[in-house]
Amino acid sequence: MTWRKLLKAFPTVILVVDILIRIVSVAVVPRNRRPSSAMAWLMAIFVAPIPGSVLYGLLGSTKLPKDRRDKQREINSLILENTQGLDNRVPTDTQPPWFGTVVQLNRTLGAMPLIPGNRARLLPDYAGSIAAMTEAVDAAERYVHVEFYILTRDESTFLFFDALKRAHDRGVKVRVLYDHWATIRNPQGRVTRTWLRDAGIRFEEMLPFHPTKGMWRRPDLRNHRKIVVVDGDVAFTGSQNMTDPSYNKRGNMRRGLQWKDLMVRVDGPAAIGLNALFITDWYSETDELPTDAEAEPLVERRTGDDAYECQVVPSGPGFDGENNLRLFNALVYGAQERLIIASPYFVPDESMLYAITTAAERGVDVQLFACEVADQFLVYHAQRSYYETLLRAGVRIFLYEKPIVLHSKHFTVDDDVAVIGSSNMDMRSFSLNFEVSLMVRGAGFVDQVREVEADYRAKSHEITLAGWLTRPAPLQVLDNVARLTAAVQ
Numbered sequence: 001m002t003w004r005k006l007l008k009a010f011p012t013v014i015l016v017v018d019i020l021i022r023i024v025s026v027a028v029v030p031r032n033r034r035p036s037s038a039m040a041w042l043m044a045i046f047v048a049p050i051p052g053s054v055l056y057g058l059l060g061s062t063k064l065p066k067d068r069r070d071k072q073r074e075i076n077s078l079i080l081e082n083t084q085g086l087d088n089r090v091p092t093d094t095q096p097p098w099f100g101t102v103v104q105l106n107r108t109l110g111a112m113p114l115i116p117g118n119r120a121r122l123l124p125d126y127a128g129s130i131a132a133m134t135e136a137v138d139a140a141e142r143y144v145h146v147e148f149y150i151l152t153r154d155e156s157t158f159l160f161f162d163a164l165k166r167a168h169d170r171g172v173k174v175r176v177l178y179d180h181w182a183t184i185r186n187p188q189g190r191v192t193r194t195w196l197r198d199a200g201i202r203f204e205e206m207l208p209f210h211p212t213k214g215m216w217r218r219p220d221l222r223n224h225r226k227i228v229v230v231d232g233d234v235a236f237t238g239s240q241n242m243t244d245p246s247y248n249k250r251g252n253m254r255r256g257l258q259w260k261d262l263m264v265r266v267d268g269p270a271a272i273g274l275n276a277l278f279i280t281d282w283y284s285e286t287d288e289l290p291t292d293a294e295a296e297p298l299v300e301r302r303t304g305d306d307a308y309e310c311q312v313v314p315s316g317p318g319f320d321g322e323n324n325l326r327l328f329n330a331l332v333y334g335a336q337e338r339l340i341i342a343s344p345y346f347v348p349d350e351s352m353l354y355a356i357t358t359a360a361e362r363g364v365d366v367q368l369f370a371c372e373v374a375d376q377f378l379v380y381h382a383q384r385s386y387y388e389t390l391l392r393a394g395v396r397i398f399l400y401e402k403p404i405v406l407h408s409k410h411f412t413v414d415d416d417v418a419v420i421g422s423s424n425m426d427m428r429s430f431s432l433n434f435e436v437s438l439m440v441r442g443a444g445f446v447d448q449v450r451e452v453e454a455d456y457r458a459k460s461h462e463i464t465l466a467g468w469l470t471r472p473a474p475l476q477v478l479d480n481v482a483r484l485t486a487a488v489q
Contacts, residue, residue, distance in 0.1 A: 021049040037427075040484055068284055072318035075280040076111040096416050098334040099441060105330055106313050106439065109323040112276070114311040117301025118268030120440055122420075122448045124455070126245050129236070129263040130160055136230045136265075137163040143173040143290070145229040145278040147206075149222070149422070150241035151178035152188035153195050157242055161192075165199050173202075175290075177281055179223045180205035187248045204285040206434075221317055223281065224422050224433035226263075227274050233299050235271035237438055238263030238420055239409045255403060257375060262342075262408035262452060264420050264438060266310060269299045273312030277436055280314070308442035315423065316434030324423045324437055325430040329355045331413050335364045340453050341411040342369040345376065346383045347426035347483075353386065357393035366395045369456050373402035379426065381482035384475075391465040398460035406456065410449060417441050418449045 025045045045053055103114045123129035137144050137160065144167050153161045168174045176196060183189040183205075196203045206223040228236040240261035246252045247259065266274070283289050301307075315323035332339060332355040339359055346368065348356070360366040368390065374380030387397055400406035410420040421437035423429045440446075 079111040123263040147177040147227040152243040156244040176203035180208040235274040270310035313437040343425040345424040360394040372399040385479040385483040
């Protein structure tokens with residue numbers, strides 16, 4: 001066939017490919033996918049069949065490779081086996097009455113039990129939380145486990161890294177995990193990797209993406225967890241990365257952006273749950289399990305009015321279900337009087353949106369804290385598209401005043417239960433990111449969170465429906481278009 005004939009046939013070939021892509025996509029894309037996500041993908045493919053189908057091939061699957069999912073199931077079985085009977089320590093006649101079923105839900109999905117006898121103290125100050133983690137590492141006697149989405153050695157974190165080096169030098173086993181893509185693309189990421197290597201500290205990069213080495217998966221699946229465990233008795237988790245509050249980025253510094261986060265220090269057996277989660281991630285990356293002596297230390301159960309019941313809730317693409325979304329929905333429907341949510345990236349799926357608006361419409365005082373300023377353009381505008389629906393349902397929305405990026409991720413249910421962790425209330429955290437949440441039952445702990453919420457409220461401005469509807473028409477269009485992109489998963 002001559003080149004002239006090939007060129008003449010080219011439009012016909014493109015037309016046939018175009019039609020085949022459309023037909024196949026209708027059959028393939030909706031399978032085991034939310035209708036909203038399926039429609040968004042189909043729209044992208046129908047608008048531009050060839051580029052859309054290529055993009056779907058790269059980003060269409062939220063699942064990890066089978067070997068990674070098998071490792072998660074193996075670890076879950078070990079956790080269930082080694083924690084049998086711990087659930088019996090918690091009364092079945094729980095208050096609030098629905099709490100016991102939520103505990104069972106978490107146990108079924110994430111394997112972790114609810115364990116009493118913990119002290120939990122909030123760390124709302126960015127520098128103060130780094131100082132607290134540094135102090136704990138300096139007191140370590142056996143091991144230190146560190147896991148962060150972003151881990152960089154910079155002016156704000158020098159002391160923490162120096163403490164890791166001191167611990168390593170005195171014979172403490174130090175293991176470090178960080179998300180490969182999120183850390184390495186940070187301006188201080190590669191320098192940090194070099195420092196860890198030179199210091200002799202064992203570290204691994206989570207979810208590395210190296211297609212040429214056979215490491216193929218959806219490239220934007222990320223490990224978003226933040227965990228520090230010391231000797232299995234003290235642990236930290238929350239929303240804060242181990243990096244400067246500007247994230248060392250020139251654009252952030254130019255705009256004066258500073259991140260505000262919330263961490264929690266846990267003393268007691270709940271630290272074992274967070275350590276089990278670290279071990280899961282370490283095993284996934286290395287095929288190594290720390291020794292039993294490290295994984296199962298003897299932990300003192302705290303007593304008194306400031307001793308709380310805690311349950312670690314892991315979630316991510318290694319699990320079959322969206323553990324955090326199911327937990328959040330269950331807690332929202334359980335709320336009877338007050339539900340207060342802090343989430344910098346609030347892009348809920350339909351089930352979460354219905355749960356929150358239903359709570360407000362049945363008389364629950366629902367409040368949402370979000371950011372006035374954006375660091376992620378599309379997510380920022382996508383979440384704004386939900387504000388009208390929330391305001392019409394009676395949800396009060398507070399925007400934390402710029403240039404602070406309110407990065408905290410937590411919520412409280414009535415005066416009984418609080419959840420704090422790494423998970424945003426968006427579809428990325430529900431489906432694509434590895435996350436960790438800590439559910440705490442205890443009025444004293446909720447009181448701590450209430451103080452944080454009051455501080456947020458004092459530094460935020462509340463938006464009203466009337467005022468929101470008057471924003472410029474181009475912004476309304478931008479918000480609605482960005483909402484479409486949020487559903488493409």
